[in-house]
Amino acid sequence: MPLRLPDRLPAIDILKNENIFVMDNSRATTQDIRPLKIVILNLMPLKITTETDLVRLLSNTPLQMEINFMKLKSHTPKNTPIEHMMMFYRDFESMRNEKFDGMIITGAPVETMDFEDVTYWDEITDIFAWAKTHVTSTLYICWAAQAGLYYHYGVPKYPLEKKMFGIFPQTPVDTKLPIFRGFDDVFMMPHSRHTEIHREDILANPELTLLAESPESGVSMVMARGGREFYITGHLEYAPNTLDNEYKRDRGIRDDVDMPKNYYRDDNPDNAPVVTWRAHANLLYNNWINYYVYQETPYNIDEIK
Incomplete structure (x- = not known):
């Protein structure tokens, strides 16, 4: 699909080398098409890497999207x-009066802190509240999923003795939901976190729907407001080498991080990772964009409420 991206965004050249069709804004303005407006609040430290990971997944539908x-x-x-930040990113305040068809809020390296101790907690909760009336469907990832569930529904997070680290099999609770259209009975999801949420807290809240879980990695997907909010505790967007980079960064430095499970060929970190999650990652983002954004958003974007 054609993705409308800011001119000179580094991801453009990277994705073109992967044979993904993207176009910059200069070319896109010549086409008389109402694209889906997607905004990404990128809280990850390596922003260019995360931009590329997310845009790669968003590229897998036939719909035109404008990425902000x-x-x-x-x-x-x-x-x-x-x-890079000045060229491609805008402050929330400058976007407050705009509306978007879809939004993605990424994880952040602050999960061991109490939510209220995060320096930007006030601003990000302002964005959480804004998204409810200015975005058709919002995808919360990893720390953002825990933070969003806590802010909107009072769901607490719990510390883990060891980092949940690796690729874990997930089971959909209701395969008839559109978000799981085309899914197998079990799918794999990367996880990289020091905290978790408990299924009992999700099931106790009638506003929340448990979508997928794992015996080992726990709750992985939750839905609210009929699909206007999705909470994903893992990282389906991760590139093949991301967990490898994290493991080599922390090895010998942290005592709460073991080798990522179900990741390296023959469980040997000298071997390359075995990619087992990419197909379902593309399918999930495709289903989200199609059934919960495109099919639900009004043609006149100002009518989102």
Whole structure:
């Protein structure tokens, strides 16, 4: 599909080399098409990597999308050049009066902190509240999923003795839901987190629907408001080498991080990872965009409420 991306975004050249059709805004403005407006609040440290991972998945539908990047005014990233942030990202305040068909809020490296101790908690909860009336469907990932469930529904998070780290099989609870259209009975999902949410807390809240879970990695997907909110505790967007990079970064430094499970060929970190999640990752993002964004959003985007 054609993706409308900001001119000179690094992901454009990367994805073109992968034979993914993207176009910059200069070309897209010549086409008389109402694209889906997607905004990504990218809280991950390596922002260019996360941009590329997410855009790669969004590229797998026949719909045209315009991708926008949002940043927090109350937080300055340390691992991304300020020039990149100034060129491709906008503060939430400058976007507050806009509406979007879909939104993705990523994880963040703050999960061991109490939510209220996060320096940008006030600003991000303002965004959570705004999304309810300005976005047709919002996808919360990893820490954002825990933070969104806590803010909207009072669901707590719990610390883990060891990092939940690896690729774990997930079972859909109701395969008839459109989000699982085309799914197998079991699908794999990368996880990389030090905290978890409990299924009992999800089941106790009638506003929440448990979508998928694993005997080992626990709750992996939750839905609210009929699909206007999705909470994913893992990282289906991860590239093949992401867990490998994290493991090599932490090995010998942290004592709460073991080798990622179900990841390396023959469980040998000297071997390459075995990619087992990519097909379902593409399918899930495709289903989200089609059934919960495109099919639900009004043609006049100002009518979102």
